Amino acid sequence: xxxxxxxxxxxxxxxxxxxxxxxxxxxxxxxxxxxxxxxxxxxxxxxxxxxxxxxxxxxxxxxxxxxxxxxxxxxxxxxxxxxxxxxxxxxxxxxxxxxxxxxxxxxxxxx
Amino acid sequence: xxxxxxxxxxxxxxxxxxxxxxxxxxxxxxxxxxxxxxxxxxxxxxxxxxxxxxxxxxxxxxxxxxxxxxxxxxxxxxxxxxxxxxxxxxxxxxxxxxxxxxxxxxxxxxxxxxx
Numbered sequence: 001x002x003x004x005x006x007x008x009x010x011x012x013x014x015x016x017x018x019x020x021x022x023x024x025x026x027x028x029x030x031x032x033x034x035x036x037x038x039x040x041x042x043x044x045x046x047x048x049x050x051x052x053x054x055x056x057x058x059x060x061x062x063x064x065x066x067x068x069x070x071x072x073x074x075x076x077x078x079x080x081x082x083x084x085x086x087x088x089x090x091x092x093x094x095x096x097x098x099x100x101x102x103x104x105x106x107x108x109x110x111x
Numbered sequence: 112x113x114x115x116x117x118x119x120x121x122x123x124x125x126x127x128x129x130x131x132x133x134x135x136x137x138x139x140x141x142x143x144x145x146x147x148x149x150x151x152x153x154x155x156x157x158x159x160x161x162x163x164x165x166x167x168x169x170x171x172x173x174x175x176x177x178x179x180x181x182x183x184x185x186x187x188x189x190x191x192x193x194x195x196x197x198x199x200x201x202x203x204x205x206x207x208x209x210x211x212x213x214x215x216x217x218x219x220x221x222x223x224x225x226x
Binding site for chain 1: 117120143145147153154155156157160162201205212213214215216217218219
């Protein structure tokens with residue numbers, strides 16, 4: 001099992017550009033989520049999904065969109081990148097035992 | 112709404128010292144509690160979790176945590192730390208009511224172990 005994979009590992013964007021961060025899991029988990037990690041702020045939940053076709057907002061959803069068309073994939077879209085979105089993004093998946101498995105992260109810089 | 116406080120931002124210890132990292136949560140119901148660890152350059156890994164039953168929970172690498180309901184606390188302990196425990200530690204809480212799938216993290220405690 002690869003677990004949770006994320007691409008790309010690093011990305012630099014200019015203000016106003018859009019992009020999609022990819023996340024995939026091969027553990028057949030129903031639940032998936034996206035977090036951003038900023039120094040001194042821990043991890044903050046952006047969006048999460050409890051199954052294919054079902055998503056909901058987390059703590060900091062503004063500026064981000066998600067969709068969940070399959071159990072395996074949960075992409076995160078930045079609609080119009082802003083410097084405030086410079087962060088490390090982690091995707092996670094989990095099962096009914098609520099142990100979240102994290103991906104390796106995407107380091108995003110918006111200039 | 113649920114929230115977590117980790118009051119120790121940076122802890123520095125010598126090898127073989129005992130460790131206790133504080134975690135307090137706020138939630139108006141029963142909770143599930145977690146400690147995650149993030150080693151330098153790596154992603155988060157689960158250390159231990161509490162769902163119900165014995166409030167003293169043992170995890171991997173010799174870590175344990177005690178859930179004290181009256182104090183809304185879930186402190187992480189280790190009797191003797193090693194240099195390899197240098198990492199950032201995150202406490203997290205999730206309300207255990209049906210339909211609550213949000214996991215809320217604390218701001219983290221950076222632990223530095225001096226050889």
